[in-house]
Amino acid sequence: MTRLVLWDIDHTLIDTRGVGRQLSAAAFEQATGVPLREQATIDGITEQVIFRETARLHGITTGRADFERFASALAEQHVKQAAELGERGQALEGAAAVLHALAEVPGVRQTVVTGNVRAVARTKLAVFGLDGPIDWAIGAYGEDGEARADLVRLALSRASADPSEAVLIGDTPADVEGALSADVKVIAVATGRSTATDLHAAGADHVLPDLSATESLVSLITG
Incomplete structure (x- = not known):
């Protein structure tokens, strides 16, 4: 896999x-x-x-x-x-657990597709101890383009990955739409300002309340 x-x-x-x-x-x-x-x-x-x-x-x-x-x-x-x-920010519930659980699964690579510029993305995740499992070379960042869909396609290209091998996890309709436009499966989490209803309406393949159910989320991602 x-x-x-x-x-x-x-x-x-x-x-x-x-x-x-x-x-x-x-x-x-x-x-x-x-x-x-x-x-x-x-x-x-x-x-x-x-x-x-x-x-x-x-x-x-x-x-x-x-x-x-x-x-x-x-x-x-x-x-x-x-x-x-x-001190003021936080890693969201389940984030560290699922990142590290996926890092133990053979064949899984993890990166980021984010509106943040690369240097900021690295600092943000490092502050909360979430940077270790991330392959930064194959990600796509805020300086790379304006449209989320373009960033998804760029990450696929940098990783030499087929869309069928990828899954995007995000919290906004823009994340969902960007993934779907690149034929990438998307798991949405209602941990931001968008509701589960918003995320379902955008077309997410799965919508979860958060990242806390580690084992089932890993199965969903790798299945």
């Missing part, structure tokens, strides 16, 4: 409990020189889109160089404030 597991991060594996927004605000001001007044809606979209649309809300037109400056500042802020992130 071979299986490629594509994990979303925020509200699927971890919850920053507001620290993420705080660090984004600091990075936005560092990159643009303008204090953050409001932020574009963030559920299920990538940092490229969040930054561009947030800048637009402040009357700023941005390009790739501006985004790269923001991404660098955001990574720096996460490293500087890692202790606060660890």
Whole structure:
């Protein structure tokens, strides 16, 4: 058996409990020189889109160089404030158990498909001890594209995996739709702002309340 597991991060594996927004605000001001007044809606979209649309809300037109400056500042802020992130945020129930259980299954590879930029993704998971089972080289990140579906396809390409070998686990309709558009099975968890009803309506193959049922979740992923 071979299986490629594509994990979303925020509200699927971890919850920053507001620290993420705080660090984004600091990075936005560092990159643009303008204090953050409001932020574009963030559920299920990538940092490229969040930054561009947030800048637009402040009357700023941005390009790739501006985004790269923001991404660098955001990574720096996460490293500087890692202790606060660890104190205020949390790994979600069952996340560590299922990541480590899957790491023991022959033929399973785990990575992330996330709107976070790679450096931030690594810091977030490292803070909560969830980074070990992740193959970072085959993941897809916020600097790689704007559409979730494109990130899913990029991860498949980097892993040299067929869609039939993959399963994506996320918490938003955007995660579900991105996976389905790439013909990838999707398991949704109602641990974020989207309800189970929302996730069923988006077309998720399975919807779970959380990641706590380790054995049954591993069976669902590998079956």
